[in-house]
Amino acid sequence: MARPDPASRLMAKFTHRRATVGVVGLGYVGLPLVRAMHQAGFRVVGYDVDEKKVTALRAGKAYLKHLGRELVRELASSDRFAATSDPKSLRECDAVCLCVPTPLGAHREPDLSYVAESTRMVAGVLKKGALVTLESTSYPGTTREVCLPILEGKEGGRIRRLGSDFFLAFSPEREDPGRKGFETRTIPRLVGGVDLRSGDAAEALYAAAVEKVHRVESAEVAEAAKLLENIYRAVNIALVNELKPVLTDMGIDIWQVIRAASTKPFGFQPFYPGPGLGGHCIPIDPYYLSYKAREFGHSTRFIELAGEINHAMPKYVVERTASALNERGLALKGASVLVLGIAYKADVDDIRETPAAEIIALLAERGARVSYHDPHVPTFPSMRKYEIPLRSSPLTPRTLRAADAVVVVTAHRAIDWAMVGRAAKVVVDTRDALGGRTRARIVKA
Numbered sequence: 070m071a072r073p074d075p076a077s078r079l080m081a082k083f084t085h086r087r088a089t090v091g092v093v094g095l096g097y098v099g100l101p102l103v104r105a106m107h108q109a110g111f112r113v114v115g116y117d118v119d120e121k122k123v124t125a126l127r128a129g130k131a132y133l134k135h136l137g138r139e140l141v142r143e144l145a146s147s148d149r150f151a152a153t154s155d156p157k158s159l160r161e162c163d164a165v166c167l168c169v170p171t172p173l174g175a176h177r178e179p180d181l182s183y184v185a186e187s188t189r190m191v192a193g194v195l196k197k198g199a200l201v202t203l204e205s206t207s208y209p210g211t212t213r214e215v216c217l218p219i220l221e222g223k224e225g226g227r228i229r230r231l232g233s234d235f236f237l238a239f240s241p242e243r244e245d246p247g248r249k250g251f252e253t254r255t256i257p258r259l260v261g262g263v264d265l266r267s268g269d270a271a272e273a274l275y276a277a278a279v280e281k282v283h284r285v286e287s288a289e290v291a292e293a294a295k296l297l298e299n300i301y302r303a304v305n306i307a308l309v310n311e312l313k314p315v316l317t318d319m320g321i322d323i324w325q326v327i328r329a330a331s332t333k334p335f336g337f338q339p340f341y342p343g344p345g346l347g348g349h350c351i352p353i354d355p356y357y358l359s360y361k362a363r364e365f366g367h368s369t370r371f372i373e374l375a376g377e378i379n380h381a382m383p384k385y386v387v388e389r390t391a392s393a394l395n396e397r398g399l400a401l402k403g404a405s406v407l408v409l410g411i412a413y414k415a416d417v418d419d420i421r422e423t424p425a426a427e428i429i430a431l432l433a434e435r436g437a438r439v440s441y442h443d444p445h446v447p448t449f450p451s452m453r454k455y456e457i458p459l460r461s462s463p464l465t466p467r468t469l470r471a472a473d474a475v476v477v478v479t480a481h482r483a484i485d486w487a488m489v490g491r492a493a494k495v496v497v498d499t500r501d502a503l504g505g506r507t508r509a510r511i512v513k514a
C-alpha cells in the first residue's frame with residue numbers, strides 16, 4: 070500500500086488529536102486559541118516573548134480578566150499545556166499558529182515586523198512537515214508575500230519546500246473580547262491555504278477545535294474577508310457618527326432613530342454612534358487595505374472618509390462639553406470634568422486605542438480639571454501616545470455633584486446610571502447610557 074502523502078499524514082494527526090499545537094503570541098487572540106486547542110484534546114505549547122505572560126500562565130494567574138481565572142488555572146494544572154519563551158519548545162509542534170500584533174506605523178502604514186520576526190523564529194525550529202497558520206489581521210497577500218519566503222528559507226536560511234517540508238495557511242481570528250455567548254470554539258472559522266494541501270491541512274486542524282470551518286479558495290480570500298468585516302463596521306459606525314451632529318442640531322435623538330429603524334426585519338442592521346473608535350481592530354485594520362490598494366493604483370475613499378469622521382469624534386465630544394458648560398455660565402478652563410469609563414468598550418478593561426485618552430488630553434489641554442471613574446481600570450495605563458497620570462476616582466453622589474460636567478465615554482453595566490442621573494449636574498452622554506431615566510441635564514454627544 071502506498072504511504073500517505075505528508076498532508077494526509079498531518080491531517081490524520083489533527084483529526085485524531087494526536088498533534089501538538091503551538092500558539093505564538095498569548096494575548097487577546099492567542100490565549101483563547103490555546104483554550105480552544107487544549108479543550109479539543111491537543112497538546113498545546115504557548116509561546117510569547119513577554120516573559121510576564123509566561124510566568125503568569127505557569128503560576129495559573131489570569132492577566133486577561135474577561136477570560137476568567139478558571140481558564141489559566143486549568144492550563145497551569147494540565148499536563149497537555151506548557152507556556153514558554155524558548156523557541157526550541159516549538160520543535161515538537163505539528164502546527165504553529167501565529168497570533169502576534171499587527172499595528173500601524175507612525176504614518177498609518179502596516180507594521181508587519183511582529184509577523185516577520187515571529188515567522189523567522191518559527192522557521193528556525195519548525196518540524197519537517199508541520200503546518201504554520203497566520204491569524205493576525207493583515208492585507209491580502211501577507212501570508213504569501215511575507216511569511217512564505219521566510220519559511221522557504223529565501224532570506225538565507227535552509228531551503229524548505231512548501232507541500233513537503235511545511236504547509237502554510239491564513240485563518241483570521243474573529244474574537245470579540247467581552248462578548249457573551251461566543252468563544253473561539255463557537256465562532257465560525259475561515260481558512261484559506263497558500264496552496265490546496267495547506268488549505269486541507271489547516272481545515273483539518275481548525276475543524277478539530279471549532280464547530281464550523283468555512284474553507285475558502287486561498288489565503289488571500291480569507292485575509293480580504295477579515296478586512297471586509299472590519300471595514301464594514303468602521304464605515305457603518307462613521308455613517309451614524311456623521312448623522313449624529315446633523316440630527317442633534319435638528320433636535321432629533323439619533324438613538325431613538327436607530328431603535329425605530331431597527332424594527333424593520335430586513336435590510337437594516339443597527340450601528341451606534343460613540344465618542345470615537347477604539348480597540349485593536351476597527352481603528353487600525355481598514356488602513357491595511359488602503360495601503361495595499363495603493364500598490365494597485367486604487368484609493369479607498371470610503372475607508373479614508375470613515376477614518377476622518379470617526380477620528381473627529383473626540384473633538385466633537387469636547388466641543389459639546391464646552392458648550393454644555395457655557396450654557397451654565399462656565400468655561401472649560403478651570404471646570405471639573407468627570408469622565409465615566411475609559412475602556413474602549415463596555416464591560417472590559419481593554420484601553421487600546423481608547424478615545425477616552427484623546428478626550429481627556431483635549432479637556433486637560435483646554436484647562437479642565439479632569440478625573441475619571443472606571444470600575445474595570447483602576448489606573449490609567451501608559452499608552453503609546455498618551456501618558457495620563459490618573460487613578461479611578463470613587464463614584465458617589467458626592468463626586469458626581471462636585472463635577473461641573475460628567476462625560477460618559479463607556480457605558481459599563483457596573484456603573485449605577487440611575488445614581489449618575491440623580492446626582493450629576495450635566496451629563497454629556499456619548500452612548501445613550503442614561504436613556505430617559507434622569508433628572509440631570511443631558512447633552513447627547
Ligand SMILES: NC(=O)c1ccc[n+]([C@@H]2O[C@H](COP(=O)([O-])OP(=O)(O)OC[C@H]3O[C@@H](n4cnc5c(N)ncnc54)[C@H](O)[C@@H]3O)[C@@H](O)[C@H]2O)c1
Nearest residue numbers: 094095096097098117118119168169171187205206242244
Ligand atoms: N483583540 C482582538 O479582539 C482581535 C480580534 C481579531 C483579530 N485580532 C488580531 O489578532 C492579532 C493579535 O492581536 P491581539 O489582540 O491578540 O494582540 P495582543 O497584543 O493582545 O497579543 C499579542 C501577543 O504577541 C506577543 N508577541 C509580540 N511579538 C512576538 C513575537 N515575535 N513572538 C511571540 N510573541 C510575540 C506579545 O507579547 C503579546 O502577548 C492582531 O493582528 C489583531 O489585529 C485581534
